[in-house]
Amino acid sequence: MRYAIISDIHGNREALDACLSDARHQGVDAVLCLGDLIGYGPDPNEVVERVREEADIIVGGNHDAGAVINLDLFEFNPYARASIEWTRGVLTPANRRFLAELRVVAQLPDALLVHSSPNMPREWRYMATVADVEENFMAFSEKTCFVGHTHFPMIMEKGYDGSFRFFHQETVDLAEGARYIVNVGSVGQPRDRDNRACFGIFDTDDQAFEHVRIDYDIDATAGKILRAGLDEKFAKRLFVGL
């Protein structure tokens, strides 16, 4: 099986369309989504509807939860909070219901899918230190766990001998014996100083993973953010990938 794994689309329809058309062009068998379909971006309804149509498995993220339930928004920074409030106002009841019902963890044969971290999937933690990563490797038994959340594409490897390696490269062979936490990066708001949309392709036969980068029409998305009255910060950051 070849899976396209998308995450952190954040209402960016142009980036989503570009990634999905590339994935389909590459002949993937299925599409998996790791959450944060909405928040920051101008097209939450269109993104929810397209992901719903295209993705075979979807797990929810913190923005999805924040837009639909009475989650305490104080955990979000003021800018993110304002965008979530805007999104709450424009989501259709059907899309809101759909997001509210998303599970937060899903399984493939020998791989786990979660938005933030396998150890506390509803706490929306960031893996910021080696100790965090170590703890998270103990929280799942599959060979590989795919995550999003930080918007930073990254491969975390735990070797046979318990050693850790962190790297950021486009293609990687998932070595036999080693285990992995793979951050697939963000479709709609990359933060690694590369403004191209990012997603992953996971080939289960070859045990290979690839980060794919795709140009999309940033001007179009940024223009819609401004016209919607969302903070211009969310438009500007798309051009620099931060």
Ligand code: ZN
């Ligand atoms: Zn996100």
